[in-house]
Amino acid sequence: MSDPVIITAAITGAIHTPTMSEALPVTPEQIVDAAVDAAEAGAAIVHLHARNPETGAPDQSPEAFAPILGAIKARADVVINITTGGAPTMTVQERVRPAEHWQPELASLNMGSMNFGLFGMLSRFPNLNHQWEADYLGNHDIIFRNTFQDIGFVLDTLQSAGTRFEFECYDTAHLYNLAHFRDAGKVSGPLLIQTVFGLLGGIGPHPDDVAHMKRTADRLFGDEYVWSVLGAGRHQMPIAAISAAQGGNVRVGLEDSIWLEKGVLAPSSAAQVTKAREIIEGLGRRAATPAEARAKLALKG
Ligand SMILES: C[C@H](N)CC(=O)CC(=O)O
Numbered sequence: 001m002s003d004p005v006i007i008t009a010a011i012t013g014a015i016h017t018p019t020m021s022e023a024l025p026v027t028p029e030q031i032v033d034a035a036v037d038a039a040e041a042g043a044a045i046v047h048l049h050a051r052n053p054e055t056g057a058p059d060q061s062p063e064a065f066a067p068i069l070g071a072i073k074a075r076a077d078v079v080i081n082i083t084t085g086g087a088p089t090m091t092v093q094e095r096v097r098p099a100e101h102w103q104p105e106l107a108s109l110n111m112g113s114m115n116f117g118l119f120g121m122l123s124r125f126p127n128l129n130h131q132w133e134a135d136y137l138g139n140h141d142i143i144f145r146n147t148f149q150d151i152g153f154v155l156d157t158l159q160s161a162g163t164r165f166e167f168e169c170y171d172t173a174h175l176y177n178l179a180h181f182r183d184a185g186k187v188s189g190p191l192l193i194q195t196v197f198g199l200l201g202g203i204g205p206h207p208d209d210v211a212h213m214k215r216t217a218d219r220l221f222g223d224e225y226v227w228s229v230l231g232a233g234r235h236q237m238p239i240a241a242i243s244a245a246q247g248g249n250v251r252v253g254l255e256d257s258i259w260l261e262k263g264v265l266a267p268s269s270a271a272q273v274t275k276a277r278e279i280i281e282g283l284g285r286r287a288a289t290p291a292e293a294r295a296k297l298a299l300k301g
């Protein structure tokens with residue numbers, strides 16, 4: 001039987017906005033509770049962003065993470081993964097600061113630049129509460145920038161503190177970018193590769209897309225990598241099931257989808273973790289503990 005499944009819960013992110021779902025955690029207290037609940041539901045890793053408690057706008061200042069990190073650690077033995085993606089509108093210097101300051105076990109790292117098509121969601125949410133939501137979601141001109149220089153800068157800034165990475169790959173080009181850094185000796189296994197599906201600007205959510213990304217990663221990295229998947233929006237659970245059925249790992253959470261199923265808003269990331277666990281256990285597997293995730297990913301603990 002294949003290894004236990006590492007479940008990552010992405011708690012709030014910087015893509016969805018407060019008007020979209022009341023369940024989206026915004027304040028530090030809400031983010032802490034959501035992360036602890038997700039850990040208790042079976043997540044071994046929580047992926048964290050911070051927000052302005054008043055407006056809900058993304059906040060990438062190290063101070064914004066202060067009331068979140070210690071409080072989670074005091075209540076749950078879960079692996080902390082701090083975003084370096086922040087929001088697409090931020091510079092790499094801004095985006096790397098929280099992980100540089102807090103030196104987590106894991107940090108996310110987008111393996112390339114890409115068009116970020118958030119506007120697809122706008123049609124479903126005509127009445128947004130905050131102007132920044134409309135400006136942000138309605139923007140057809142967003143590029144998430146992470147050049148080879150930016151990626152090198154993030155690696156150099158964080159690796160000295162023993163932080164390892166969740167390499168976010170939105171298309172096969174990003175897998176080749178990661179292979180480039182591996183060949184250059186800048187990164188080494190075990191490489192946690194988070195393949196992202198169904199976000200406009202990246203690869204699609206079709207099972208053929210998943211097979212194509214997995215086949216390419218298998219060829220480029222062999223047993224040097226640990227495979228995980230992230231399906232955006234309504235693709236979250238079907239993509240998780242495909243991965244779990246093939247020995248892979250999964251990421252769920254309100255950052256990636258506000259839905260539990262078609263037309264049903266998820267009451268929490270924990271509810272999505274529970275649903276993913278049902279799928280995983282239905283396949284005869286089980287969720288990995290934080291300790292098992294640390295061992296498999298060679299985390300500093
Ligand atoms: C699709 C996800 N929002 C990817 C993400 O989580 C990026 C990051 O924080 O570095």
Ligand SMILES: [Zn+2]
Pocket residue numbers: 010013014047049083085086108255
């Ligand atoms: Zn993120």
